[in-house]
Amino acid sequence: MSSVVDKIHVMTNEPDGAAAPGRRSEYAQLTRQAIVEAARELFTRKGYFATKVEDIAKAARVAPATVYAVGGGKNGLLRTLIEAGAKDENIPQILARIESITEPRDLIRFVVHTTRVKFEEWSGLMRQVAAAAVQEPGVRESERIAHEGLRGGLALTARRLMEMGAFRPGVDVDRATDLLWIYLCNAAYFIRTDDLGWSLDQSETWLNETLTFALLGS
Structure with a gap:
């Protein structure tokens, strides 16, 4: 997951105006991927109830609000993980x-x-x-x-x-x-x-x- 998070960090530090629409779309996808991977690691290691949205946000290097907006909070993230496995x-x-x-x-x-x-x-x-x-x-x-x-x-x-x-x-x-x-x-x-x-x-x-x-x- 670190490579995903590091790439997000690099992209967020580009000069103003450097992010083309395609790059913004890539950033959104990388952000979602980092959040989902952080959720899986934390759910597996700590358990569902012991994992907080703030923990996921910290691991993915995003704001807690982004976890809710992108992943739908813990419930949404767990469902995303399970559906990804089924598909x-x-x-x-x-x-x-x-x-x-x-x-x-x-x-x-x-x-x-x-x-x-x-x-x-x-x-x-x-x-x-x-x-x-x-x-x-x-x-x-x-x-x-x-x-x-x-x-x-x-x-x-x-x-x-x-x-x-x-x-x-x-x-x-x-x-x-x-x-x-x-x-x-x-x-x-x-x-x-x-x-x-x-x-x-x-x-x-x-x-x-x-x-x-x-x-x-x-």
């Missing part, structure tokens, strides 16, 4: 890969590994989101957005397995989506890593074995 540029590639895999076990391994990678990337923030959602409706809404994004990918996985005729008796698309959610949602990862002390390698190996049996049978 990450690699999401279309992930969904395309789910559609293209033709072997059921390969598809399960791919989805398990993908959720493991996403958990590694987002677990710090999502741990704080889960803690704050109990008390804050706005945080619960952001959590819902994150859950919908993941569940959509899991539902696509279930439909692909159905199209392959891979399900064991008694499993349909709805049940498969539920099973994938039970094992691959953030809460399940937190139980394995935080409560049980499993490494992510252990978790991934176990998930591949367990989900293959739960969905496909022997």
Whole structure:
């Protein structure tokens, strides 16, 4: 984040009249990026409630009023972060890969590994989101957005397995989506890593074995 903040600092110290419309637009984008990155770092490290707008402003080197104007305060910033994760540029590639895999076990391994990678990337923030959602409706809404994004990918996985005729008796698309959610949602990862002390390698190996049996049978 420091490079973003430093670039903003340089641009704000240009001579009067030096900032062309394009430069002003770039400055606005950099300001927003610095605020969002500062919010993510602080939410993850301190927690949602312990982070103040003034803390975000100080880290981004802007006025608190700018945090409200650009980011919509803490609630708006958290939603921006969650929506950015749900619309990450690699999401279309992930969904395309789910559609293209033709072997059921390969598809399960791919989805398990993908959720493991996403958990590694987002677990710090999502741990704080889960803690704050109990008390804050706005945080619960952001959590819902994150859950919908993941569940959509899991539902696509279930439909692909159905199209392959891979399900064991008694499993349909709805049940498969539920099973994938039970094992691959953030809460399940937190139980394995935080409560049980499993490494992510252990978790991934176990998930591949367990989900293959739960969905496909022997």
